[in-house]
Amino acid sequence: MIDDTETQENREYWEYEPSSQPPYLTPNYKSTVIRSPNKPQYKLPRTLTETTGPLFTQDDLVADEYDLSVNAKGDAAIGSLMVMDGFVTDEDGRPAANTLIELWQANSAGKYHHLMDTRDAPGDPNFIGAGRAVTDSEGHYRFMTIKPGAYPVPNSGNYWRPPHLHLSLFGRSFMSRMITQCYFPGDPLNELDHILHGVPDVDAKERLIMTFDPVVGVHEHALGYRFDIVLRGRRATPMVG
Numbered sequence: 001m002i003d004d005t006e007t008q009e010n011r012e013y014w015e016y017e018p019s020s021q022p023p024y025l026t027p028n029y030k031s032t033v034i035r036s037p038n039k040p041q042y043k044l045p046r047t048l049t050e051t052t053g054p055l056f057t058q059d060d061l062v063a064d065e066y067d068l069s070v071n072a073k074g075d076a077a078i079g080s081l082m083v084m085d086g087f088v089t090d091e092d093g094r095p096a097a098n099t100l101i102e103l104w105q106a107n108s109a110g111k112y113h114h115l116m117d118t119r120d121a122p123g124d125p126n127f128i129g130a131g132r133a134v135t136d137s138e139g140h141y142r143f144m145t146i147k148p149g150a151y152p153v154p155n156s157g158n159y160w161r162p163p164h165l166h167l168s169l170f171g172r173s174f175m176s177r178m179i180t181q182c183y184f185p186g187d188p189l190n191e192l193d194h195i196l197h198g199v200p201d202v203d204a205k206e207r208l209i210m211t212f213d214p215v216v217g218v219h220e221h222a223l224g225y226r227f228d229i230v231l232r233g234r235r236a237t238p239m240v241g
């Protein structure tokens, strides 16, 4: 339980609750076996490089990079259209303006546009599955895309990843870089997902599941999902890379 009576006086930032983040090593999530540290960690000194950049603005994007649902020629991807909409804030609810958000995902058949994805599932020539957006002064962002399909993880005993979206965010600086995934509410595969359940804290786990929100959808065109993201701090969105 977060104690809101605590003051931030003399604090540079709130530390996250350890149980809100997955351990570096989650054996059921095979990537962590390779990438988790096996030597003691130490803190890097903070310099201007880490605390003041990189800086992004809307001008760094090509128009319509937020829209994954059509290719560069305007041809439509196959799948159920959806809007992903939300706000990025810091640990105290202040907007994280000019945050670059990179989104990548599988197509509607659960196949990635990637050489490593050799599964026997159809590709979609009109869907690369990658987009970018930069938050405005209120920390607001919006993507238009198609709902990704579930996919089986090879040699895993028929373990299927639930539909999910991958996100990378740069906040005010490299210090607030975040890589995570978000999920769809009510999907039965969520309960079986090793990555989602690598997060020990139940409330923190819930913060990785989008909210169905017709208000942010497009009438008779696209379903709407809301996903608010907190960079760092006690209410930080868990980082599940």
Ligand SMILES: [Fe+2]
Pocket: 106, 161, 164, 166
């Ligand atoms: Fe994935």
